[in-house]
């Protein structure tokens with residue numbers, strides 16, 4: 612027997628969400644972004660479901676994430692974009708993983724990797740059009756491109772795409788998006804003018820995929836939307852787009868007991884019972900990724916009623932004050948899941964911890980088992 616404690620991942624939701632995103636971006640290819648262990652959902656099962664849902668691409672930040680996909684047997688197109696100079700470039704090129712180049716240093720490493728394994732690296736040139744993060748600054752593009760063209764002439768690389776990432780990632784109507792697109796377009800024209808044919812262009816994250824069709828271009832790169840969660844900001848609830856959350860975080864009540872009025876609950880007694888009551892102990896804590904800052908604020912569904920966390924969240928557990936609710940040790944509680952089923956929304960936990968849904972799902976720790984539903 613095993614208890615209920617775990618993150619339940621509905622792979623049917625992943626498949627369907629990818630299909631919804633492909634329908635929204637009809638004329639573009641879809642890259643399901645599966646970095647950070649597929650946003651905490653588990654890399655391999657999630658990636659498989661995303662492929663089944665129609666993702667022609669998978670995207671990862673780290674090179675080792677992309678390599679893991681190949682090792683698990685994925686044979687489709689993969690792009691990885693956050694390598695460092697001493698990274699596993701040779702392995703990526705050898706495994707047919709497309710790589711992003713943002714600087715001279717990375718170009719040198721990629722080309723050295725291609726030479727070593729004797730294969731042609733598939734390169735996406737990333738341009739910093741305004742985010743101020745990764746990507747080559749437009750002023751440095753000519754020098755980088757000259758260097759890459761030289762490698763292309765030697766058959767060491769192909770230039771597949773030019774791409775960028777938005778700064779106001781959750782506000783696709785912001786005027787900064789137009790500005791960034793102009794810079795991307797100039798870069799595209801510049802690279803094309805050097806005789807690069809079939810150059811792809813891509814920019815859209817989830818928010819832009821959902822609400823800004825003029826950013827879809829050849830390829831969209833949704834992450835959070837694949838998991839059925841809104842990027843937040845100016846984008847409404849995920850359900851408005853026909854998306855549903857894949858993850859439900861559950862536990863079973865470990866203990867129920869009575870406490871008298873005026874009794875402190877948890878470290879620091881930051882919650883004190885206002886009358887004779889019962890508390891329930893839930894065996895998930897900050898070591899599992901439940902944010903400690905959500906003490907007295909996080910929400911839990913128990914036997915049809917929602918409760919706030921009572922007192923501080925501990926390393927392994929937290930409590931709720933259930934008053935006279937009929938709840939027994941062994942019963943199910945839900946921290947977040949599908950709002951359509953009256954589960955608390957991951958957004959409520961995001962608000963309770965001054966964060967975003969992204970952080971809530973990606974920070975779930977390894978001590979929370981991932982349990983897969985509807986695998987095919």
Ligand SMILES: *Cc1c(COP(=O)(O)O)cnc(C)c1O
Nearest residue numbers: 644776816817818832833834835
């Ligand atoms: C994480 C990431 C994405 C996906 O972003 P979402 O907001 O989760 O859709 C897309 N592109 C890049 C470069 C990323 O780092």
